[in-house]
Amino acid sequence: MPMPGAVRRVAIRALEERDRRRARKAPPPDTREIRILLLHANGMGGTIRTVFNLAGHLARNHDVEIVSVVRESPEPFFDVPPGVRVRYLDDRVNGRKGILNRFRSRLTPADETASHWFTLRTDLALLRYIRGRRRGVLIGTRPALNLLIARAAGPEIITIGQEHANLASHQPETRKQILRRYGRLSALVTLTQADLRAYRKALKRRPGRLAQIPNAVTRLNGPPARRTEPVAVAIGRLNHAKGHDLLIRAWAHVHQRHPEWTLRIYGRGPREDKLRQSIEDKGLTGSVHLMGAAEDVGAALGEAAVNVLSSRREGMPMTILEAMSKAVPVVAYDCPTGPAEIITHGHDGLLVPPGKIHALADAISSLIADPDLRTKLATQAQTTAAEYDMTVIGARWDKFLRDLRDRSPEDSAG
The missing domain is CATH 3.40.50.2000 (Glycogen Phosphorylase B;)
Structure with missing residues (x-):
C-alpha cells in the first residue's frame, strides 16, 4: 500500500503534467x-x-x-x-x-x-x-x-x-x-x-x-478631532502582539502625573480577561477602560487627544494612519516594520524604543502636558496620512x- 508521501508526490506530478497541457x-x-x-x-x-x-x-x-x-x-x-x-x-x-x-x-x-x-x-x-x-x-x-x-x-x-x-x-x-x-x-x-x-x-x-x-487609510466618519478631551485611545486586537499589557503598565505612571486623563482601549481578543485583571491590580479601574470593538473608529478617534500604539510587532499599523487622518497625534513603539516608515519622530508623531515602559509613559505625558505639541504633530500628521489615501x-x-x-x-x- 503506497505511503501518503508517495501518493502526494504522484498527485503533484499529475497536476504538473496537467498544468503543462493547460499552459500550452x-x-x-x-x-x-x-x-x-x-x-x-x-x-x-x-x-x-x-x-x-x-x-x-x-x-x-x-x-x-x-x-x-x-x-x-x-x-x-x-x-x-x-x-x-x-x-x-x-x-x-x-x-x-x-x-x-x-x-x-x-x-x-x-x-x-x-x-x-x-x-x-x-x-x-x-x-x-x-x-x-x-x-x-x-x-x-x-x-x-x-x-x-x-x-x-x-x-x-x-x-x-x-x-x-x-x-x-x-x-x-x-x-x-x-x-x-x-x-x-x-x-x-x-x-x-x-x-x-x-x-x-x-x-x-x-x-x-x-x-x-x-x-x-480608510476614510473615517466625522470631522477631525478637537483634541480637547483628556482622553487617550488605543485600538487593536487584544492579543500579545499588540502589547496592551505594556501600555497598561505605562499608563500607571501616566496616571500618577495626570490623574484626570483616561485611556480607552478598543478591541476584543484572547487577552481581555488578563488585561482587565491587570487594570484592577494596578488600581486603574477608573482610569483605563476596555471599550470592546470600535463600531465607529472615526467617532472613537474623534473624542481622543492622543493615540497610542504599543505593539511588540506589526505589519503596517493602520491605526496610526487612521489617527493621523483624524488629526490625533500618535505615540508608537518603534517595533520591527511599520511605525518608523510612517512616523517621522518629532515631526508628525513620537517614536519610542520598543518595550520601554517608562519611555512610553514619558512620551504620552509630554503630549498631555503640551497642547501646542499636540497641535503641531496633528497638523503634520494629516499631511502624512494624505499620502496613503486610496x-x-x-x-x-x-x-x-x-x-x-x-x-x-x-x-x-x-
Missing part, C-alpha cells in the same frame, strides 16, 4: 476578474478592513469577489463595498459541519498563526475553487493562502501573495515553506520597505515581481496590475 492552451494574462482569498470576511480586524477597502477600489474597473475560507458570523462586520461580492467556502455559523472538519489541514503549516481555522474540508474547498479558475487574478492575504495559490493555481492565473505581517514574525515551518514556495508566485507585495528588503535577501528563487505597496495607493495597485498583465511569460518565469 492558456490565453494571455487577464486582470478583468480579481478574486481575493481571505480567512474570515465577516470578522473584524485590520487585514479585513484594508482588504475590503482595496476591493472597493478595484471593483470600479474589475469584476471583484472576496472568497472567504470560513463564515463564522452571519453578516460582515464591515460594510461590503459597492460592486464587491463575497463567497464563503465553509459556513460555520452553526458550528463546523461534516467529518472532514474534524481533521486538521494537510496543506497549511502547523505553526501558521491561523492554522487552527484550516481543516481537511477547507483544504478540499480551496483546492476545488483555485483549480477551477481559468483566468484572472488570485490574491492571497496570509501565508496559508499565499502558499496554496503558489502550489495549486493554474498557469493561466496571475497569482499575488500579499504580506500583511512581516517575514520575521512567521514561525519556523511557515518561513521554511515561504522560502521554498513563494518563488512560484507571479508577484509578492509587502506593506513596508523593511519587509521588502527582508524578502529580497531571504528568497533564493523570487516571484516574478517583488513590490512594496502600503495599505490605504486615490494614491489605488493608483499604485492599478499600475501594478497593468504591469503584471503586460509581462510576457518569459519575464514572469522563475
Whole structure:
C-alpha cells in the first residue's frame, strides 16, 4: 500500500503534467476578474478592513469577489463595498459541519498563526475553487493562502501573495515553506520597505515581481478631532502582539502625573480577561477602560487627544494612519516594520524604543502636558496620512496590475 508521501508526490506530478497541457492552451494574462482569498470576511480586524477597502477600489474597473475560507458570523462586520461580492467556502455559523472538519489541514503549516481555522474540508474547498479558475487574478492575504495559490493555481492565473505581517514574525515551518514556495508566485507585495528588503535577501528563487505597496487609510466618519478631551485611545486586537499589557503598565505612571486623563482601549481578543485583571491590580479601574470593538473608529478617534500604539510587532499599523487622518497625534513603539516608515519622530508623531515602559509613559505625558505639541504633530500628521489615501495607493495597485498583465511569460518565469 503506497505511503501518503508517495501518493502526494504522484498527485503533484499529475497536476504538473496537467498544468503543462493547460499552459500550452492558456490565453494571455487577464486582470478583468480579481478574486481575493481571505480567512474570515465577516470578522473584524485590520487585514479585513484594508482588504475590503482595496476591493472597493478595484471593483470600479474589475469584476471583484472576496472568497472567504470560513463564515463564522452571519453578516460582515464591515460594510461590503459597492460592486464587491463575497463567497464563503465553509459556513460555520452553526458550528463546523461534516467529518472532514474534524481533521486538521494537510496543506497549511502547523505553526501558521491561523492554522487552527484550516481543516481537511477547507483544504478540499480551496483546492476545488483555485483549480477551477481559468483566468484572472488570485490574491492571497496570509501565508496559508499565499502558499496554496503558489502550489495549486493554474498557469493561466496571475497569482499575488500579499504580506500583511512581516517575514520575521512567521514561525519556523511557515518561513521554511515561504522560502521554498513563494518563488512560484507571479508577484509578492509587502506593506513596508523593511519587509521588502527582508524578502529580497531571504528568497533564493523570487516571484516574478517583488513590490512594496502600503495599505490605504480608510476614510473615517466625522470631522477631525478637537483634541480637547483628556482622553487617550488605543485600538487593536487584544492579543500579545499588540502589547496592551505594556501600555497598561505605562499608563500607571501616566496616571500618577495626570490623574484626570483616561485611556480607552478598543478591541476584543484572547487577552481581555488578563488585561482587565491587570487594570484592577494596578488600581486603574477608573482610569483605563476596555471599550470592546470600535463600531465607529472615526467617532472613537474623534473624542481622543492622543493615540497610542504599543505593539511588540506589526505589519503596517493602520491605526496610526487612521489617527493621523483624524488629526490625533500618535505615540508608537518603534517595533520591527511599520511605525518608523510612517512616523517621522518629532515631526508628525513620537517614536519610542520598543518595550520601554517608562519611555512610553514619558512620551504620552509630554503630549498631555503640551497642547501646542499636540497641535503641531496633528497638523503634520494629516499631511502624512494624505499620502496613503486610496486615490494614491489605488493608483499604485492599478499600475501594478497593468504591469503584471503586460509581462510576457518569459519575464514572469522563475
